[in-house]
Each structure stands twice: as C-alpha cells, then as structure tokens.
Amino acid sequence: MNSSLREFIKVMKALSDPNRVKMIKLLQQRVLCVCEIQEVLGLGQSTASKHLKILEEAGLITYSKAGQWVNYRLADGARNPYVANLLGNLRHWLEDDADVSALMTRLPEIKRETICRS
Amino acid sequence: MNSSLREFIKVMKALSDPNRVKMIKLLQQRVLCVCEIQEVLGLGQSTASKHLKILEEAGLITYSKAGQWVNYRLADGARNPYVANLLGNLRHWLEDDADVSALMTRLPEIKRETICRS
DNA sequence: TTATCATATCGTCATATGACAAAATATGAA
DNA sequence: TTCATATTTTGTCATATGACGATATGATAA
Numbered sequence: 510m511n512s513s514l515r516e517f518i519k520v521m522k523a524l525s526d527p528n529r530v531k532m533i534k535l536l537q538q539r540v541l542c543v544c545e546i547q548e549v550l551g552l553g554q555s556t557a558s559k560h561l562k563i564l565e566e567a568g569l570i571t572y573s574k575a576g577q578w579v580n581y582r583l584a585d586g587a588r589n590p591y592v593a594n595l596l597g598n599l600r601h602w603l604e605d606d607a608d609v610s611a612l613m614t615r616l617p618e619i620k621r622e623t624i625c626r627s
Numbered sequence: 628m629n630s631s632l633r634e635f636i637k638v639m640k641a642l643s644d645p646n647r648v649k650m651i652k653l654l655q656q657r658v659l660c661v662c663e664i665q666e667v668l669g670l671g672q673s674t675a676s677k678h679l680k681i682l683e684e685a686g687l688i689t690y691s692k693a694g695q696w697v698n699y700r701l702a703d704g705a706r707n708p709y710v711a712n713l714l715g716n717l718r719h720w721l722e723d724d725a726d727v728s729a730l731m732t733r734l735p736e737i738k739r740e741t742i743c744r745s
Numbered sequence: 746t747t748a749t750c751a752t753a754t755c756g757t758c759a760t761a762t763g764a765c766a767a768a769a770t771a772t773g774a775a
Numbered sequence: 776t777t778c779a780t781a782t783t784t785t786g787t788c789a790t791a792t793g794a795c796g797a798t799a800t801g802a803t804a805a
Contacts, residue, residue: 514645514724517724522762524635526636526762530635554783555785556763559763559764576781577771578781579782608632609632643792660752662752670794671794671796672753673754673797677753677754692752692801694803695752696751
C-alpha cells in the first residue's frame, strides 16, 4: 500500500487546478479522449494532454490506446481506499458549482465523431 | 453551503504542501501554538505563521488568542461535510509514512513551557 | 514608559506551475 | 511510401509558491 506523504501530496496537487478537477468530473460521466476534453474545456491541445498526464501520475485516472485515440477513464479505487473515498466524495462535492454544472450539461452534446475527423 | 470550485481548490492547495499536511496531523493530536509547530517542524517563524494562515483561510483550522499566544486547532466539520470527511480520512491516510510517524512520536516531548520563555 | 516575548506581515529570491506554440511520435489511410 | 490525424514532448514565458530575514503588531512585565 502506498500511503507516503509524497504520494498524498501528488494527489492533492493534481486536484489543485480547476481544469484538472473539471476533467475528473467529466470522466465521472464517461470515458473521454483528449480532443473531447480539450473541446469541452476550451484548452490548447498540449495543455489538455499535460493535465491528463498529471492526473494519471497521481493515480486518479488511467488510459488505454485505441488506434489513434487515447481513452481516459477514472481509476478504480482498488489501489488506494483513501483515494477511492476522495473520488467518491467528489461525485457530489461540486454539485452547486455553476461552471461544473454547465460542463455536465454540455457534455452529452460532445461527440467524438463531431470533433475528430475520422 | 459553500461548495464552489474555488473553495475546493483552496482546500486542495492548502493540503498540497508537506509542512501543512504535517501541521494538520499534529493538530489532530492536540491544540498547538505557533512556536510549538515551528519547533517540531524546524521551520522559520514567519514560514510557520504563513502556512497556518493558509490552512485557516481554507477552513481547515481555526485559532483563538490567549494572551500572547495564538492557539490553533482543527476546524470542526460542521462547515462542510466533504471537508470533514477528508479530514477524517487523513487521520489514517499517512499512518505508514516515516516522517509523519516520527513527528507523532516526538510531539509528546514538545511542551510550550520548554520552548516559550514565559 | 520601556523591554520582552509570541505572532503576523513584508520584501526578496529561487523554484514550481500553467499557458501556448512548435516540433516530435504514433497510428491509420491512400 | 506519403499524408493526415491524435497525442505527447519540448521550449518559453508570466505568474504562483515557499523559503528566509527583517520589520511590525499586540500583549505582558517591570
């Protein structure tokens, strides 16, 4: 079990940026590729990719390659029960935030086929 | 209820520094004044004070003045149940971290009367 | 008042962070 | 092969963070 302070700090830092928190909230809805996330959040492509890497290194999300796409999804809670608890908390924590709510509303309109070209 | 993304980020940032996390762990044991915290963590006085302010502004701790001393303690969980849950989590999260364990062991030896002069 | 002690704030500096554009990789199609 | 697409990596820059010392504030004691 990995409960070092260093790991804890990594998780907290990962959740210290609004865009990364929004990414977690989005991924709690469904699996997403980088370009979908980039589109919803209005970020540069490299910026989105970098944020996703930070979340992945903190153990909060995982990815799998599917052809030219990289699918990101929430990590399952098996690795660390405290992280699992925190992510569970986060499912409801930001329900009254206007920005986050707006994202949740817009997410169903975001379709990979519309954004990406293949 | 205060569940805005901005408040959430403030909490995460407050917990993104090792010294501040240690302060929370120490305050989970007992009430402490600034000079005790400064001594245990080996920080400069201004640095300790500044970190405590950040924790206070995030709603994680509170303080009360007692003469020339300022007593810091954990905030009760009433303000935000998610924060309360997180702090509860933190009671056991870092049990196997060597640095934190060492602090816990040393804390009983730290007495305000020994450090402060009055 | 003056002196002392505990704490807070300010100024400065080195490092960390987050943004973007540009270049590098990797995959799939022609 | 060549081209286009999706993603990652790299470089640069402005801002944020954390450290300290010096100074300011606030309370107690003489």
